[in-house]
Amino acid sequence: MEKESMFSKKAEEFLNVFRRGEEFSKEILKENERLRFRLAELEDALSRSGDEARSRLCEERVKQLEDELGSLREGISRVEEENKDFASKYVEVEEENNNLANLYVASYQLHSTLDFNEVLRIVLEIIINLIGAERFGIYLLDEKSNELMAVGSEGIAEEDLPRVRLGDGIIGKVARDGESYFSDDLSRREESLDRPIVCIPLKIKEHVIGVLSIYTLLTQxxxxxHMDFELFNLLAGHAATAIFSSRLYSQSERKLTTIQSFLDLLKEKPRR
Amino acid sequence: MPNILVVEDSPTMRQLISFAMRRVSNARVIEASDGVDALKKLSSQKVDLILADINMPVMDGLKLVSLVRGNPAMKDIPVIIITTEGAEEDKNRALSIGANAYLTKPIQTAELVKLVGTYVK
Known part of the structure; x- marks a missing residue:
């Protein structure tokens, strides 16, 4: 009996120990659960705070990129403006080059010969091909008679161009005053030979030696x-010089030939 | 470097066109003063483009175009007419004979250079 009682007491003690162990295990499990929950909460909070930081970083980066994009767009627009400016300047320079080439060629041709007829032909070519005149005449002033006489023409027979007294009509006034005349209506198909649409004095410095008188332009x-006015200026000066020089040269050539013939005649021995 | 034949009786225009071609198109320019002179040069040299006036002595530009188009060795050479004749019927006539393009004088160099650029590289 005593043994049974002792066994029972031991069993009771063991059960108590076991129950305490059970309670302790339950408490540990409960604590474990609480800690897990807390850990999950903390992880969630940590994750949320990480997303916010990343989001802030991303926003800052986006802003930075937008700023860069804005300044790049400004740069591109500035470069485009500069390009347009360069392109328009290039066109202007090209046009100026072409104009200078025209003037150079015209001037070169005018002074390429001392033959009067050749110079006149070159003046006619320039007026037809570079200015685009269809009917026109070139007059030279005879200072003895104070009359302008046609020495060259295009689209009109030279003999049909009337003599003009200095100071008479548009042609005579242009020769007297040395000032160019431009009609308001350049498309006028002028038939009257004393009413040109354009009349340019041919001058050596301030001395008028003749006029260029244009009656009609080519239909096109x-x-x-601007270039045409430059050509008119060139013709007014260079054509005048070229015509005047070539005429003087032709006259001196003729005189020289006459004198040479005379000298040759004198050198011949008299026949008996 | 393309070879461009400039057929023009006016020395001023010939020089002006040649000047523009050399400066802008970097071309080798061959000059002829009329149609017959042009045919001689076409038979002895390779030509990539012809720029021809209409009104010329000896042989005019239209006759030159028709002879070029009738010659198997030359028929494919492009021809640009440069003339004072501004009437529409003159232009149509030149194009019907076989000219590729028609420009009227006074020429605008930039326009000529642009047109030439479409036929030679």
Whole structure:
């Protein structure tokens, strides 16, 4: 009996120990559960705070990139403006080059010969091909008679161009005053030979030696450009010099030939 | 370097066109003063483009175009007419004979250079 009682007491003690162990295990499990929950909460909070930081970083980066994009766009627009400016300047320079080439060729041709007829032909070529005149005449002033006489023409027979007294009509006034005349209506198909649409004095310095008188332009030529006025200026000066020099040269050549013939005649021995 | 034949009786225009071609198109320019002179040069040299006036002595530009188009060795050479004749019927006539393009004088160099650029590289 005593043994049974002792066994029972031991069993009771063991059960108590076991129950305490059970309670302890339950407490540990409960604590474990609480800690897990807390850990999950902390991880969640940590994750949320990481997303916010990344999001802030991304926003900052986006702003930075937008700023860069903005300044790049400004740069591109500035470069495009500069390109347009360069392109327009290039066109201007090209046009100026072409104009200078025209003037160079015209001037070169005018001074390429001392033959009077050749110079006149070159003046006619320039007026037809570079200015675009269809009917026109070139007059030279005879200082003895104070009359202008045609020495060259295009589209009109030279003999049909009337003599003009200095100071008479548009042609005579241009020769007297040395000032160019431009009609308001360049498309006028002028038939009257004393009413040109354009009249340019041919001058050596201030001395007028003749005039260029244009009656009609080619049908495709509707107006004068800046270049045409430059050509008129060139013709007024260079054509005048070339015509005057070649005429003097031709006259001196003729005189020289006459004098030479006379000398040759004198050198011949008299026949008996 | 393309070879461009400039057929023009006016020395001023010939020089002006040649000047523009050399400066802008970097071309080798061959000059002829009329149609007959042009045919001689075409038979002895390779030509990539012809720029021809209409009104010329000896042989005019239109006759030159028709002879070029009738010659198997030359028929494919492009021809640009440069003339004072501004009437539409003159242009149509030149194009019907076989000219590729028609420009009227006074020429705008930039326009000529642009047109030449479409036929020679």
């Amino acid at each position: 030529k509707k107006a004068f450009s």
